[in-house]
Amino acid sequence: MNAMRDNLSSDQSKTIITSGSYGEGLEMRGSDLDIMQVYKSIKVIADKQPDFDTSITYLSMDTDDVKPGFTQLRLEYSRLQYDxxxxxxxxxxxxxxxxxxMRNTLLCGNKDNQIHGPCISDKEGVLDVAYTLHCRTWISSAVNWITRSSSSWPSHDVIQSIINHGVLFVPIGVKGSPKEDIEWRVSFSVAEKLLINTFTHTQLICYALLKIILKDGIANDYECKNLLCSFFLKTIMFWISEELPSAVWKPDNLIPCFMRCFSRLVYCVEHSVCLHYFIPENNMFENKIVGRARDVLFKKLNKLHSYGWRCIFFSDQISNFDVAMWYFPIEPFTLYANDVKKIVQSRMLYIANDCLESYSELDIFNTGILHNIWSHQFSLKHLYAYYISQRCSKLAQRLPLDGAIINNKYKYKQYKSCLSTLLMNVYHDAVSGWLMVVSLFYKTKQYRKALHIIRYSISKCTPDKLFFGMSLSDINYQSLKLQTFPKKSVAYLLKIMFVDSIRLTADSTLTPDELSMEGRNITHLFPSIAYAYYLSFLCHHHLNNVRQCQDSLEGIKLVIAESYLIQN
Incomplete structure (x- = not known):
C-alpha cells in the first residue's frame, strides 16, 4: 500500500517515498509518519557528467574537510532563481x-509548520517531510560496502538494486561544524528499506523488540531520552545480519538472536562506537554517547540486560500482550480478522492516505500510468484502483462547474466530465464515493436523483461496516466470518465494507452553498452517514417536503447521539 500510494503521489517534479518505521513495514506506538520528497529538478553529480539539461540545476559533491557521511554540494549550473x-x-x-x-521551503509551506532536524514537521508533530536531493551514482565513500560482505546477505540482486538507485541527501550538517549551514547528510534511506524488505520474520521481530525496548525501557528515562534513536538500532541489525548466516534467523532462535542484538547495543554504548553501515568511517556515537550521558545510558542498558530476554516485559506493549491465543490452533479467519483490525485502527495509514490528497494532481488518463498499473499482478491492480478512486474525489472537486441548470453544450461538457470522474471515486469504499455523486446532483438542482442515491447510500451504512479508528465489535467479526473476504484482496474488502469520511476541499465546486454561507473557503470533513442525512434534508427542503425534512433532521440527531459509524 505504501508503494502504490508513493507511485501515485509522485509526478514529473518530485518522487515521494514513505520512509521511517512505517515505510519499513512497522507501525510502532508513538511513531510519526516520515515522508521524503525527492526533487527531480536538481541533480547531484558524484563522478560522471550526465546528459546536460538546461532546465536542471546541477550540483557536485565536495567532501574535503567534511565528516564522513556528510558532504558539501557545489553549484555547477543553474538558471532557476529559487535554487x-x-x-x-x-x-x-x-x-x-x-x-x-530548509528556510525557503518552510516559508513556502504552512505557517504552522516547523523545522525538526532535516525535516519540516506539522504543528501536531505527526508528519515529518524531508525535502531531499538525489544522486543516481553510487558514491565513492561507500564503495567498499559493495564487496565487504562475504555472507549470503544481502544477496547480489539486492546489492545491485541499491547501487542502481544511488543515494539521497538530506538538508542537515554536522552539529557545531563551522560549515554546518552548507553541509548535507548522505542518506541511504531507500537502501535501508530494500535491506529490511529482505528480513526474515525473526529478524523483523528482533528489530521491533529493540525499538520497543528503546521506547518503553530507555527513552522514558529523562536522562536517556534523546541519546539513542531507531537508526542506531537499525544499523546494529544490519551489521549482525551481515555477520550471521541467514539460517540462524529462524523462529527457534528468536531469543538468542534478540539477546545477541541487545548485547551488541550494550557493547556499542560501553565503547562509544556505532559505525555507519555503509560508511564505517563515520562513528555515529562520536561526541554524542560520551561522558556522563554514556555512563547513565550504559547503566540503564546493563540493568535491562541483566534480566535477559525478560527485559521486554518492562514494556506494557509486551506485558499486556494476549498470549492465550498461542495455546490453541490459530484459525485462518482469526489471522484475517487481525489484519482487518490493524487496517481500521492504523493511525499511520489514515494519515498517509490523507497525505495523498496533498500532493500534485494525478493525471488518471495518463497512458504511462495506466500501462504501469496493468503490468502489475492482479492483487496490485486492485490496490492501484483503490488509490486512484480515492484520488478522484479531489480531482472532481477542482473541475469547473458553472451554474445549476445543464442548458448549453459547454456546461453539459463540464457536468459530464465531473460526473465521470466521480463515478471513478466509488471504488475505494462503500458509501462516500456515491455521496460525492449526490453532491454533484445537488449542486445542479437534480434533487430527486440525489435522493435516490442518498437512500441507497444510507442503506449501505449497516452496523457491520468498518471505519477508521473503530474497535471491531461482535457484529463485525461475525460479518467477516460469514463472508468470503479472506479469499479476496484488501482493496475488495475496503470497497465492500469500509465507510470513509466525506472531505470537501477548500474552494471545492461541489460544496453545498449552505456550507459556504459564512464566506470562508475551508476544508469540511464529515462522517458519511451524517452527510447523507444532511443532503437529504437539503433536497427535501428544496422540494418543500416538510415531513421528510423533519425525518432527515431526526436521522442526523440519532447518528450524532449514537456516534454511529463516526470516527473518534
Whole structure:
C-alpha cells in the first residue's frame, strides 16, 4: 500500500517515498509518519557528467574537510532563481546551502509548520517531510560496502538494486561544524528499506523488540531520552545480519538472536562506537554517547540486560500482550480478522492516505500510468484502483462547474466530465464515493436523483461496516466470518465494507452553498452517514417536503447521539 500510494503521489517534479518505521513495514506506538520528497529538478553529480539539461540545476559533491557521511554540494549550473537563492559563497565557490533550503521551503509551506532536524514537521508533530536531493551514482565513500560482505546477505540482486538507485541527501550538517549551514547528510534511506524488505520474520521481530525496548525501557528515562534513536538500532541489525548466516534467523532462535542484538547495543554504548553501515568511517556515537550521558545510558542498558530476554516485559506493549491465543490452533479467519483490525485502527495509514490528497494532481488518463498499473499482478491492480478512486474525489472537486441548470453544450461538457470522474471515486469504499455523486446532483438542482442515491447510500451504512479508528465489535467479526473476504484482496474488502469520511476541499465546486454561507473557503470533513442525512434534508427542503425534512433532521440527531459509524 505504501508503494502504490508513493507511485501515485509522485509526478514529473518530485518522487515521494514513505520512509521511517512505517515505510519499513512497522507501525510502532508513538511513531510519526516520515515522508521524503525527492526533487527531480536538481541533480547531484558524484563522478560522471550526465546528459546536460538546461532546465536542471546541477550540483557536485565536495567532501574535503567534511565528516564522513556528510558532504558539501557545489553549484555547477543553474538558471532557476529559487535554487540560486539557496546558495552561499565560500572561497570563491557557490555552495547549495542546507540551511537556506530548509528556510525557503518552510516559508513556502504552512505557517504552522516547523523545522525538526532535516525535516519540516506539522504543528501536531505527526508528519515529518524531508525535502531531499538525489544522486543516481553510487558514491565513492561507500564503495567498499559493495564487496565487504562475504555472507549470503544481502544477496547480489539486492546489492545491485541499491547501487542502481544511488543515494539521497538530506538538508542537515554536522552539529557545531563551522560549515554546518552548507553541509548535507548522505542518506541511504531507500537502501535501508530494500535491506529490511529482505528480513526474515525473526529478524523483523528482533528489530521491533529493540525499538520497543528503546521506547518503553530507555527513552522514558529523562536522562536517556534523546541519546539513542531507531537508526542506531537499525544499523546494529544490519551489521549482525551481515555477520550471521541467514539460517540462524529462524523462529527457534528468536531469543538468542534478540539477546545477541541487545548485547551488541550494550557493547556499542560501553565503547562509544556505532559505525555507519555503509560508511564505517563515520562513528555515529562520536561526541554524542560520551561522558556522563554514556555512563547513565550504559547503566540503564546493563540493568535491562541483566534480566535477559525478560527485559521486554518492562514494556506494557509486551506485558499486556494476549498470549492465550498461542495455546490453541490459530484459525485462518482469526489471522484475517487481525489484519482487518490493524487496517481500521492504523493511525499511520489514515494519515498517509490523507497525505495523498496533498500532493500534485494525478493525471488518471495518463497512458504511462495506466500501462504501469496493468503490468502489475492482479492483487496490485486492485490496490492501484483503490488509490486512484480515492484520488478522484479531489480531482472532481477542482473541475469547473458553472451554474445549476445543464442548458448549453459547454456546461453539459463540464457536468459530464465531473460526473465521470466521480463515478471513478466509488471504488475505494462503500458509501462516500456515491455521496460525492449526490453532491454533484445537488449542486445542479437534480434533487430527486440525489435522493435516490442518498437512500441507497444510507442503506449501505449497516452496523457491520468498518471505519477508521473503530474497535471491531461482535457484529463485525461475525460479518467477516460469514463472508468470503479472506479469499479476496484488501482493496475488495475496503470497497465492500469500509465507510470513509466525506472531505470537501477548500474552494471545492461541489460544496453545498449552505456550507459556504459564512464566506470562508475551508476544508469540511464529515462522517458519511451524517452527510447523507444532511443532503437529504437539503433536497427535501428544496422540494418543500416538510415531513421528510423533519425525518432527515431526526436521522442526523440519532447518528450524532449514537456516534454511529463516526470516527473518534
Amino acid at each position: 540560486l537563492e539557496c546558495c552561499e559563497e565560500h572561497n570563491g565557490e557557490h555552495y547549495f546551502s542546507s540551511a537556506l533550503w
